[in-house]
Structures are given as C-alpha cells and as structure tokens.
Amino acid sequence: MISNIAIVSHYSELGHIQDCLKRMLLKLRLENWHILLVTTFINAESKDWCILEKIDFLLRANQGRDFGAFQAGLRHYQKLKLFVDCKSLILLNDSVYLRRDTHLTSWDDFLKGDSDSVIGITDSFQNGYHLQSYALNIPEIVFNSHCWLNFWKNLDITTSREIIIQDGEIGLSAMLLNSGFRIRALHSILATRRLAASTQFNDWMREQLAYNYCQVVIEYFHSITCMSSCFLNPSHQLLFPLLFDGLPLVKRDLLESNSSRAPDPFLLAGSIDWFDNDELVTFLKPPIVQFKQPSFIQKILKSLYNRSIRLQR
Structure with a gap:
C-alpha cells in the first residue's frame, strides 16, 4: 500500500541527477514517500542510483516543461492504480535548492500538508493569484476529484512557455478555487x-x-x-x-x-x-557570458602591428 506519492520533474541534458536533488529525494524516502522521477533523459549511472535507492523513473517527451512532467507522472501512476490508497501527493521540480538546515525551515510542515487544503511554499499575484508550482502538496480530497482529473486530462502541453504558465500554474490555482477547494501558502506574499x-x-x-x-x-x-x-x-x-x-x-x-x-x-x-x-x-547552470570583443580601433591597430612585423622580417 502506497500512502504518500511524490512526483518530481527533472531535466538534464547530460542525464545526471544533481547531488542536491539526490539529497532531497533521499530525505523524501526517509519520510516514506514513494517517488517517481519524471525526466526526458537519464544516464546509466543515474538509473543505477535510482534502482539502488528504490526510486521510480519515467521517461517522457520534452514538452510542457514541469507541467508536462507532472501530467505524464500522474497519468502513469493512474494507469497503475497507485492512487487507490494514496493519502498525500507532492509535486516538485528540480529547479530548487533544498537548504541544508531543513530543521529550521517549513520543510516538515510542507510534507505534512493539510487534509482539506492544497499547500504551496509561496504564492504570487503576478498575472493572477496562484500558488507557485515548484512545490505543491495536494490532499486526497483534491487529487481524487473530477475537477482535478479533468484539469490534467485537458491540459495542452504543446503550446508556448507563456501559455503553459498561464494555463498550468495559474490555471491550476484558479480551477481549485473555482471548484471550492482551499489553497494556502506557507509563506504568503x-x-x-x-x-x-x-x-x-x-x-x-x-x-x-x-x-x-x-x-x-x-x-x-x-x-x-x-x-x-x-x-x-x-x-x-x-x-x-x-x-x-x-x-x-x-x-x-x-x-x-x-x-x-x-x-x-x-x-x-x-x-x-x-x-x-x-x-x-x-x-547551477551559469548563463553563457560573452567574452569582451576587441573594438574596431583595436582591430585596426592589431592589423597594423602585425603588418609592421611582417615588413620587418
């Protein structure tokens, strides 16, 4: 019987699982969460690590960003009927760093969740009120509801990034509120x-x-x-x-x-x-910083210098 499920969105061009993500996944395992890592590519070393640590992984097409991963993971476990005895569902992505001093944070409150509310870490009013979707804890009363199932069934993940954010992240909170469910951020804006x-x-x-x-x-x-x-x-x-x-x-x-x-x-x-x-x-994936290019004057001076060297020879 599986009572707690965590679906984690992962993306790495090299297919590796970052060390800090491994630490977060192992913390979830210690708290008896059954984990599904949904990714577009995973290398052999990471596969072996998942098998060793009893973490499921699922390959998907690179569409829809995190909401594409969540949709694929939910559909996969629904087909396997793993939500029958589930009491809590967590959606997480790998674009966040879990602080090392978790005992001084709200991490345990997030994992505990709420029996009648969807819990997020933070919320936002940008483009419409919503829970920020990098971390969500969903109770049984919500993830077994028709409105929840229909939302993920009808979500189009083939559109642009902006539309996916609007229809996915913001749309999910709007759907929950319009359906009469409560949503709450542990650290409200x-x-x-x-x-x-x-x-x-x-x-x-x-x-x-x-x-x-x-x-x-x-x-x-x-x-x-x-x-x-x-x-x-x-x-x-x-x-x-x-x-x-x-x-x-x-x-x-x-x-x-x-x-x-x-x-x-x-x-x-x-x-x-x-x-x-x-x-x-x-x-970290540092942005590519362009090296400083020589100015037009510097290029001319360098050309003249090289020419003078050749003449001297």
Missing part, C-alpha cells in the same frame, strides 16, 4: 512583505552582514516599498525575508542569473549553513 518591514527582520540582517552590505539590502527593500504586490515575484524579490521566515527551497534561476536584481543569498553563506559548495557545482 502579504505576510512576507510585512515581515520585510519589521524591526525583527531588520535586526536579524544587521547581525548577519557588515554595515555597508546590510544597508544595501535594506535599501533594496526600501526601493520596492511602493511597488504593488501584483508585480512582485516573491521567491526572487522577497527572498531574504522568506529565508529568515524559514523558506526551505531557493530557486535556481535566482542563483544563476538573478534577473530581478535582488540581493544575492550567497552574501549570507558565510554566516549561515544554507548551501553546500560541492552541490552547487552540479546544480
């Missing part, structure tokens, strides 16, 4: 904004960072004070107060490219044991 302005958070920042760096972080939060919550991505722009509040998962794209120009959580890595340097080597 409204509570996090209040926390960012609190003396408690600001005092904590002063304990962690030197004065100059602390001022930079505080000034950043001052700069977004007048922004509507509808325009904020909390898992990026409110990351520091979220980490202070016990956020267990950090999104990879913030660590890699940080398009929101939010304070870098690595600033705190020296004083708090959140990250493992060795794990980050296989986790």
Whole structure:
C-alpha cells in the first residue's frame, strides 16, 4: 500500500541527477514517500542510483516543461492504480535548492500538508493569484476529484512557455478555487512583505552582514516599498525575508542569473549553513557570458602591428 506519492520533474541534458536533488529525494524516502522521477533523459549511472535507492523513473517527451512532467507522472501512476490508497501527493521540480538546515525551515510542515487544503511554499499575484508550482502538496480530497482529473486530462502541453504558465500554474490555482477547494501558502506574499518591514527582520540582517552590505539590502527593500504586490515575484524579490521566515527551497534561476536584481543569498553563506559548495557545482547552470570583443580601433591597430612585423622580417 502506497500512502504518500511524490512526483518530481527533472531535466538534464547530460542525464545526471544533481547531488542536491539526490539529497532531497533521499530525505523524501526517509519520510516514506514513494517517488517517481519524471525526466526526458537519464544516464546509466543515474538509473543505477535510482534502482539502488528504490526510486521510480519515467521517461517522457520534452514538452510542457514541469507541467508536462507532472501530467505524464500522474497519468502513469493512474494507469497503475497507485492512487487507490494514496493519502498525500507532492509535486516538485528540480529547479530548487533544498537548504541544508531543513530543521529550521517549513520543510516538515510542507510534507505534512493539510487534509482539506492544497499547500504551496509561496504564492504570487503576478498575472493572477496562484500558488507557485515548484512545490505543491495536494490532499486526497483534491487529487481524487473530477475537477482535478479533468484539469490534467485537458491540459495542452504543446503550446508556448507563456501559455503553459498561464494555463498550468495559474490555471491550476484558479480551477481549485473555482471548484471550492482551499489553497494556502506557507509563506504568503502579504505576510512576507510585512515581515520585510519589521524591526525583527531588520535586526536579524544587521547581525548577519557588515554595515555597508546590510544597508544595501535594506535599501533594496526600501526601493520596492511602493511597488504593488501584483508585480512582485516573491521567491526572487522577497527572498531574504522568506529565508529568515524559514523558506526551505531557493530557486535556481535566482542563483544563476538573478534577473530581478535582488540581493544575492550567497552574501549570507558565510554566516549561515544554507548551501553546500560541492552541490552547487552540479546544480547551477551559469548563463553563457560573452567574452569582451576587441573594438574596431583595436582591430585596426592589431592589423597594423602585425603588418609592421611582417615588413620587418
């Protein structure tokens, strides 16, 4: 009998399972979660590791991003009738880093879930209110409902990234609310904004960072004070107060490219044991940075120099 199922979306061009993802999967196994890793490619070493650790894996076509993986995993286990005795379902993706100090976070609360509510780690008002889909805990009353089954049956994963986000991530929360189900974020954006302005958070920042760096972080939060919550991505722009509040998962794209120009959580890595340097080597996918190209004048000067050398010879 399987009572807890975790479907994890995975993508790697090399087919490897990142070290930090292995750590997260092993934590789930220790908590008696039955895991299905849904991926587009997995190499021989990773297959052997999954077999050794009793983790199922499923290959799928590279369509639909995370929601394509979730759809494939749900359909696969539905065919095998593994949801008959299931009480809790978790959907996770591999684009998040699980903090090493999980005992100081809301990770256990996330795994525990809620018998009558879909639980997310964070929520957002961007383009419509929704739970951010990198981590969702769904109770039995929801994943056995007709509206849940119909949502995944009818979801088109062959469209563009923008439409998949709108119809998938945002559409899922809208469907749940319209069907009368409750959804709840462990770290809501409204509570996090209040926390960012609190003396408690600001005092904590002063304990962690030197004065100059602390001022930079505080000034950043001052700069977004007048922004509507509808325009904020909390898992990026409110990351520091979220980490202070016990956020267990950090999104990879913030660590890699940080398009929101939010304070870098690595600033705190020296004083708090959140990250493992060795794990980050296989986790991060740094963007390709173009090397500086010589200017037109430099090219002319180099050409003249090479010509003078040839004449001297």
